[in-house]
Amino acid sequence: MSVTAPKGFEAAGVAVGLKSSGKEDVAVVINRGPLKVGAAVFTSNRAKANPIIWSQQVIQDGTVEAIVLNSGGANCFTGSFGFQTTHQTAEKAAELLGVSAGDVLICSTGLIGMGDEVFRAKVLTGTEQAIAQAGGDGGVAASEAIMTTDSKAKRSIVTRDGWSIGAMAKGAGMLAPGLATMLVVITTDAVLDAAEADAALRASTNRSFDRLDSDGCMSTNDQVTLMVSGASGITPTAEDFTEALAEVCLDLARQLQADAEGASHDVTIEVVHAASEDDAVEVGRSVARNNLFKAAIFGNDPNWGRVLAAIGTTDAAFDPYDVDVWMNGVRVCTAGGPDAPREAVDLTPRATHLLIDLKVGDATATILTNDLTHDYVHENSAYSS
Amino acid sequence: MSVTAPKGFEAAGVAVGLKSSGKEDVAVVINRGPLKVGAAVFTSNRAKANPIIWSQQVIQDGTVEAIVLNSGGANCFTGSFGFQTTHQTAEKAAELLGVSAGDVLICSTGLIGMGDEVFRAKVLTGTEQAIAQAGGDGGVAASEAIMTTDSKAKRSIVTRDGWSIGAMAKGAGMLAPGLATMLVVITTDAVLDAAEADAALRASTNRSFDRLDSDGCMSTNDQVTLMVSGASGITPTAEDFTEALAEVCLDLARQLQADAEGASHDVTIEVVHAASEDDAVEVGRSVARNNLFKAAIFGNDPNWGRVLAAIGTTDAAFDPYDVDVWMNGVRVCTAGGPDAPREAVDLTPRATHLLIDLKVGDATATILTNDLTHDYVHENSAYSS
CATH class of the missing domain: 3.10.20.340 (ArgJ beta chain, C-terminal domain)
Incomplete structure (x- = not known):
């Protein structure tokens, strides 16, 4: 279930050949509302991947319609061509969903310096296929599509009285987040505005992902995104929501730690x-x-x-x-x-x-x-x- | 030759069973003068071994008669008993040499937490034996006595017009000095006062040992000591002396790097x-x-x-x-x-x-x-x- 556990979300994971294994490598999570609220925290590494640079602009207005994620290439240090790939991916998703490209977040993970013409073509194809297949049962496939060296997919769900939080994460190396970590997408059908979502997200990541330091190496592509549909119609208190969100974040942080590359303790x-x-x-x-x-x-x-x-x-x-x-x-x-x-x-x-x-x-x-x-x-x- | 290359120095290395291998494990370097000038830089780790705490007091007045070094135990975090061991070692050397204990530096290296009664007895015995054996040909044995996981002894000599600098070093792990590194003893028969020796030493270590960062781990026992006998009767310019000293320090830093534990590059x-x-x-x-x-x-x-x-x-x-x-x-x-x-x-x-x-x-x-x-x-x- 993961990100599709809360009401109001659809997701998918598809395989387009970015991974040599042939496994799923492009994921999408779509917020069907009624609210389209989003919040995100990003790597504090000054060497930022193109999707980070793009997403930091998108999140400014607190509105997020969808997020497209790919493994098999970080699209980091790939020059203006790489940034255009990110931009075109958002445009493609926006066109298919009938929304603004400025409300579509992008995440990438994989080898730094990887982002050529072949990469672009596959990501665009994957975006199209994923949106076509997206549904309320796509959470598991989406969580598998963002795996790289992960040995298992990371998912978490917390259910409260009438509302819930769902989440997926990837990460097994370069685990020393600074303000964020790895790729994480969290969804909720609780009712929150952008400021409340942002405050709850920062409070929760600060004591979960930010306290994970597996190998001291900070990634260029880390992003934690919270998407709010409000589809439950229920407005929890800030304390209750933050407590539930922190529970999900700590659960995922523990899953990342348990799957860290080569670790035995x-x-x-x-x-x-x-x-x-x-x-x-x-x-x-x-x-x-x-x-x-x-x-x-x-x-x-x-x-x-x-x-x-x-x-x-x-x-x-x-x-x-x-x-x-x-x-x-x-x-x-x-x-x-x-x-x-x-x-x-x-x-x-x-x-x-x-x-x-x-x-x-x-x-x-x-x-x-x-x-x-x-x-x-x-x-x-x-x-x- | 190492520390006994310059005129005015005697040294020795003896085996008293601190190392399970039975190899040399206690060294002494004695300055026979006419000058008894000394300078030293120490680890900037706030967790300092007993010999560091002692030596930082000894070096205050710029006068050093001798230095006693042991491998096979760091005498770090061994409580007041450990500090008394360091103090007794200096007293023993001072008594045998007819000098003040306040002018005897101490260095230890090995396992942190190691410094019990057996350790003390062996160090005191070693100090006695090393002073008895000390001579102008003891530089090589002294350099071998301070080895721990080193695969080879590190020595360096620079000769100028009528004066010279000799040195020995140990170090193969915890190589991330902050203001100093490992155990290093440098001797010279050039004529310098304490302020000149201190300035030259800081300038030289700043761009040699301080630029070595093998594994990011800073030691609790690092100490670099310069001992000045003035036995050549020659007073080089500060520039000439610092340049020669920097050459010795960089040579030793390269030797430490080349012998870093397990390294292949x-x-x-x-x-x-x-x-x-x-x-x-x-x-x-x-x-x-x-x-x-x-x-x-x-x-x-x-x-x-x-x-x-x-x-x-x-x-x-x-x-x-x-x-x-x-x-x-x-x-x-x-x-x-x-x-x-x-x-x-x-x-x-x-x-x-x-x-x-x-x-x-x-x-x-x-x-x-x-x-x-x-x-x-x-x-x-x-x-x-």
């Missing part, structure tokens, strides 16, 4: 008693990006020294000699010195919990990351993506 | 036409720390898209659509679009050259890094260090 880094939430995030992210720590987790080695060395590179408030570190429930470092022996820690489960107690304040934050494995190196050296 | 990232040197360093370092770029180099994949994605995360002045990227002499990206085909680039040699032309100014900087390999993951997951 899903590491939850919980930083507590920080002076501020920013400090907690900085500490968690620094540890999440430390290759030595990540390789140690792969080796089931509770190497807390690498954790402290990573914390030491931050500007966060802490006393190096008053920090506690726990791994999977065992305190391995107390007050900046050794505590339980390494043998006491079992790091064999995929789910790994690292708790860092900074002992200076009341703020907390949780960062999601993965370990650094042979398979990560293999996937990212043997295949261009 | 030595990557020189040259950033040109940047708006400022800081911008050039930021861009080079961002690329050097991008795991996807590093894995691509391991796979001999000229993936310039990952280079641009890394540049896009910086605050440096540049236009994403006016950047050129060259790999091993082939321009693979022009003005933010594809140029020469990937087949045109030969990435099989270990020496790899990445040139990034930002086209906005006149500043330049070169960052040295390595690729991300299966062997890096293996070495840092299978062994605790």
